[in-house]
Amino acid sequence: MPGGHDHGAVAPGIAQLGGAFAFSDTVGRTIAQADFRGRWTLLFFGYSRCRASCPIAIPKMVRTADLLRQSGVAARAMFVDIDVPPLGVMRFRRPGAAAAMAGHSGHAHGHGELDRVAAMRALAKAYDGKLIVATGTRAQLSAATRAFAVAREHIPPRPGELGHSINHSSLIYFLAPDTRVAGYAMHDQSVADIERTLRQLARMT
Structure with a gap:
């Protein structure tokens, strides 16, 4: 399992975000941009x-979407898993396979x-x-992370970790009903703040 994930990217401007993207869900069905x-x-x-920013952001997204729906604003929460190994890193089918091959021990x-x-x-x-939990092919995820300026950097294991860590940005993006990026929040903002921002954006559209 990868080690704890950090967040540490400079927030981009709204005009820099968005574009063509596509994902797939946990059973392989395509999620196209039109579905948004x-x-x-x-x-x-x-x-x-x-084990870091994701478990903080996800329940806030789900709760905010709930509150919006309860007041008549169509909304949903979506998480995209971008766990694709960097080029040159092999993906193994079972835990421990990396250590079994090439005599590695403890640093899979x-x-x-x-x-x-x-x-x-x-x-x-x-x-x-x-x-909604989604992922995608390497090409799909590369295109999406570029479109949304998502930072992700694989770094060596820290003390006590068996797998490498991944520094990644932790913005919650707000996609408007026309699929454009209308704004974003930080993962550590409160549900009240996130909801307030989204309601303001909804009134402006």
Whole structure:
């Protein structure tokens, strides 16, 4: 499993964000840009096995979308797992396979695909249909992270970690019903602040 994930990117300007993107859900169905039309989407890019910013942002997104729907604003929360190994890093099918090959011990990168998919499905199940969990091919995720200026940097294991860590940005993006990026919030802002900002944006559109 990757180590704890940090956040540390400079927030981009709204005009720099957005563009063509596509994902797939946990059973392989395509989620195209057109599927975002007609409602507000709170969108977060991260790692299903993250232990830092992701577990903070996700419940806030789900709660905010709930509150908006209760007041008649069509909204949903969506999490995109971007756990694709950097070029040159092998992806192993089971934990420990990396150590078994080439005589490695204790420093596997933790990119077990079965573990990742299981974590994604567990995350979706935990929110009982209130959170869309998606991912994509390397090409799809590369295009999306460029479009949304998502930073992700693989770094060596820190003391006590078995897998490398990943520094990644932690913005909650607000996609308007026409799919453009209308704004964003930081993962550590309160639900009240996030909801207030989204309501203001909704009134302006």
